[in-house]
Amino acid sequence: MKHDSQLSKAREYCEAKGARFTHLREKVYELLLSKQGAVGAYELLDELKLTEAGAKPATVYRTLDFLLEFGLIHRLESTNAFVACHHFDCNHPVQFLICDLCGQVKEIQSEGLKDKLDSQADSVGFKVTKQTIEAHGTCAHCQ
Numbered sequence: 001m002k003h004d005s006q007l008s009k010a011r012e013y014c015e016a017k018g019a020r021f022t023h024l025r026e027k028v029y030e031l032l033l034s035k036q037g038a039v040g041a042y043e044l045l046d047e048l049k050l051t052e053a054g055a056k057p058a059t060v061y062r063t064l065d066f067l068l069e070f071g072l073i074h075r076l077e078s079t080n081a082f083v084a085c086h087h088f089d090c091n092h093p094v095q096f097l098i099c100d101l102c103g104q105v106k107e108i109q110s111e112g113l114k115d116k117l118d119s120q121a122d123s124v125g126f127k128v129t130k131q132t133i134e135a136h137g138t139c140a141h142c143q
Contacts, residue, residue, distance in 0.1 A: 003033040006086065010072055013088060019070065027052065028063045029072055029084060037103030038081030076105070078134045083107070094132045099139035106139075 010029055014021040031047055032039060041060050048055040064082060067073040071088040075081075076096060083096075083105050093114035097106040114131060121128045 003030060006033055006084075010088070013072075014070060017070065019066075024048075024052065024055075024059065025063050025066055028060065029067060032067075032073055032082060032084035035083070037105050038076045038079055038083045038098070040079075040081045044082070074107070074132070076134060077132065078136065096132070096134045097139070098134055098136050099142055100136050101138055101142040104139050104141070 007026060007030060011021040011026070014025075027048060028044060031044055041057070041064060044064075045055055045057060045060045048060065064073070064075075067082075068075060072085055073082050074085055074094060074096070076083065076098065079098070085107070092109055093111070095108045095110055095113065097108060099105075113133070117131060118128055
């Protein structure tokens with residue numbers, strides 16, 4: 001297994017929160033860790049069926065819901081796909097750089113951007129509870 005330390009960290013994190021990191025949850029998280037880009041639910045289902053014959057769409061969606069709830073993955077709204085989060089044990093603003101040519105996804109953190117958004121929201125009486133920004137373009141490899 002290529003991502004042993006990240007899987008162990010996720011398992012410990014879930015257990016500390018009183019949740020079970022089941023075999024299926026681990027398998028889906030591991031599949032996402034192995035990808036450079038975002039993956040759709042049905043692509044995950046196809047890959048999962050290679051080792052878990054009984055996997056069904058509902059199974060994958062329930063697993064993704066769990067992983068989202070615990071912050072182990074992110075959902076890219078613009079592409080309706082999922083990526084693994086490598087630093088799920090902290091609450092952080094999220095910005096994604098998504099290459100439209102190869103599909104690579106880079107997660108970045110720009111504290112200044114969050115502060116600016118919060119300030120502008122406060123000025124109109126709005127409280128930001130969750131912030132995800134997705135920027136589409138071309139990665140350095142594809143340029």
